Amino acid sequence: MSNQTGPETVIVHAVGDVTPRRIEYKEPLESLFAMVHQKVKQADIAVCQLEANLSTRGCLQYRNHTTWYGRVHPDNVKSLIHGGFGVVSHASNHCFDYGPESLLETIEVLRRNNLQVIGVGKDLAEARQPAIVERKGTKVGFLAYNSVLPVEFEARDGKAGCNPIRVSTYYEAQEYQAGTPPRVITIPLEEDVRAMEKDILELRKQADVVVVVMHWGIHHIAGMLAMYQPVVGHRAIDAGADLVVGHHAHLVKGIEVYKGKAIFYSLGNFAQETPHHLTPPPGVHARAMTGSYRKWQAEPGWERYQGPPDKRYTMMVKCVINGKAVRRVTFLPGWVNERSEPEILSASDSRFGEVAGYIDGWSKEMGTALAVEGDEVVVCDSARK
Numbered sequence: 001m002s003n004q005t006g007p008e009t010v011i012v013h014a015v016g017d018v019t020p021r022r023i024e025y026k027e028p029l030e031s032l033f034a035m036v037h038q039k040v041k042q043a044d045i046a047v048c049q050l051e052a053n054l055s056t057r058g059c060l061q062y063r064n065h066t067t068w069y070g071r072v073h074p075d076n077v078k079s080l081i082h083g084g085f086g087v088v089s090h091a092s093n094h095c096f097d098y099g100p101e102s103l104l105e106t107i108e109v110l111r112r113n114n115l116q117v118i119g120v121g122k123d124l125a126e127a128r129q130p131a132i133v134e135r136k137g138t139k140v141g142f143l144a145y146n147s148v149l150p151v152e153f154e155a156r157d158g159k160a161g162c163n164p165i166r167v168s169t170y171y172e173a174q175e176y177q178a179g180t181p182p183r184v185i186t187i188p189l190e191e192d193v194r195a196m197e198k199d200i201l202e203l204r205k206q207a208d209v210v211v212v213v214m215h216w217g218i219h220h221i222a223g224m225l226a227m228y229q230p231v232v233g234h235r236a237i238d239a240g241a242d243l244v245v246g247h248h249a250h251l252v253k254g255i256e257v258y259k260g261k262a263i264f265y266s267l268g269n270f271a272q273e274t275p276h277h278l279t280p281p282p283g284v285h286a287r288a289m290t291g292s293y294r295k296w297q298a299e300p301g302w303e304r305y306q307g308p309p310d311k312r313y314t315m316m317v318k319c320v321i322n323g324k325a326v327r328r329v330t331f332l333p334g335w336v337n338e339r340s341e342p343e344i345l346s347a348s349d350s351r352f353g354e355v356a357g358y359i360d361g362w363s364k365e366m367g368t369a370l371a372v373e374g375d376e377v378v379v380c381d382s383a384r385k
Contacts, residue, residue: 010138012211012319013043015342016247016267019051019274020079021072029076032271033083035343039316039332041084044135047142048085049215049247051094051272054109058102060284061152068284069275070097074109081113083271087131089213091119091146091162092248096153100160118213119144119163120155127155127163128195130203138324141207143199147188147216147228148248165192165216167228186228193232197239204240208324212236214246217266220294222251222310223362225265230256233263242326243319252313252355254362255331255370255379262329262379268314273340277303305340312336313355316344318376327383330376333359347375 022029033040040046053071060068080088088110095103103120110117121127131142146153146162155161166189171182196212203210214232218224233244237258244263246253252268296308305311314336320328333355334344345352356377360370371378 006322008136008138008322010045010135010140010321011043012140012209012317012321013040013046014211014213014245014264014267014317014319015040015046015048015270016314017051017250017269017272018048018080018083019069019072019272020076021052021273021275022079023073023076024275025273029078030082032079032273032341035341036316036334037083039344043084043318045087045133045140046083046085047087047089047211047213047245048080048083048270049092049213050080050088050090050106050110051092051274053095053098053102053106055098055102055105057105058098058100061097061099065284067094067097068280070094071102074105077109077113077115080115085115087116087118087133087142089119089142089144089215090117091127091144091213092215093146093148093150093153095120095146095162096150096160103160116142118142119146119215120161121163122160123158124155124161124163125157127161128199130199130207132203132207138209138321139207140209140211140321141203142211142213143196143203144213145196145215147214147232165189165196165214165232167226184227186226188228188232193235196232197235200236200239200241209243209321209326210241211319212241212244214244215248216246217249217253219249220251220307221249222294222308223253223365225253229265230263233265234258237261237263243317243329245317250307251310252315252359254366255359255368256363256366257368257380260380261326264317264331267317269311269336269340270314270316270334270342271336271340272305275304276306302338305336305338310358313358314342315355315359327381328378329380330373330378331359332376345375347372
């Protein structure tokens with residue numbers, strides 16, 4: 001086994017969607033990450049994706065009335081702190097659910113608690129700003145982008161929002177028979193992709209390692225990628241990114257190795273507390289969308305964390321940096337319980353093989369060979385070359 005460790009080694013951990021809601025549930029704030037916080041804190045830097053505003057301000061935007069759950073009390077930030085996270089991406093399809101006031105308060109709450117926030121800002125210039133974290137003489141830079149964009153969520157000059165990579169969708173008939181499913185063509189806006197490339201090139205001048213965080217893709221459908229995702233992921237790496245980590249799908253998806261660098265298309269949920277089991281506030285319609293994407297039978301006891309069984313799979317990426325370069329990328333398989341609480345699994349746990357095998361199946365379709373070593377699954381290792 002090659003751990004590439006030494007006194008200058010820097011470890012980065014990355015996880016997917018997190019929505020701490022323990023205050024609303026009247027439960028201890030530290031309980032959400034009780035089973036994983038020690039593992040998360042073994043890293044020098046840990047990054048997560050925040051899916052809800054930490055705010056009491058703003059009002060629910062008209063077009064997003066079904067996402068009434070996109071705002072939680074600001075004190076839920078203490079769950080993130082206890083969890084061991086230092087960098088928080090907030091670029092998502094929920095960052096603007098309650099408008100600019102809520103988004104700006106979220107940014108202020110995170111910064112006040114010494115958490116670096118990426119992917120959002122008071123305007124586009126701020127949303128494009130990286131977080132640069134120095135550990136043991138190595139600088140690691142983080143950028144975040146969102147391709148799941150309701151109207152008006154993107155930041156612009158003089159307008160708060162998220163850092164966008166907008167995508168157009170077209171449908172092309174694949175058969176001469178009427179009514180057969182079309183081919184779905186998705187094309188990223190070239191202007192936004194070039195802006196991302198510029199951001200990465202500028203960050204490479206300031207940081208030794210660049211990590212790009214993407215909120216993208218197709219949610220709830222196992223394994224499926226949108227056509228634009230590999231295009232954007234490859235161009236991020238071509239521009240100088242060392243690692244791409246994605247989320248939004250609420251399921252783990254396959255991993256691609258492109259030019260020796262890993263693209264995680266979806267890390268899945270990590271601690272996503274979405275209260276679909278609760279009645280929405282007056283005047284707000286309940287959201288019943290998952291079933292239209294994928295049929296599944298609800299299980300008793302899982303009302304609080306609903307979805308098909310593979311929604312319980314999660315992972316934590318481990319990136320090993322030595323000599324100011326990425327030497328090894330692995331992931332630690334995990335499991336989300338009926339209370340939305342993540343657990344990192346050991347190889348002796350039967351669930352480890354279930355999660356790792358699921359990810360391996362989708363990764364093989366992209367030509368990626370994974371290998372289990374101890375309690376980790378190896379994606380890239382420079383010592384293997």
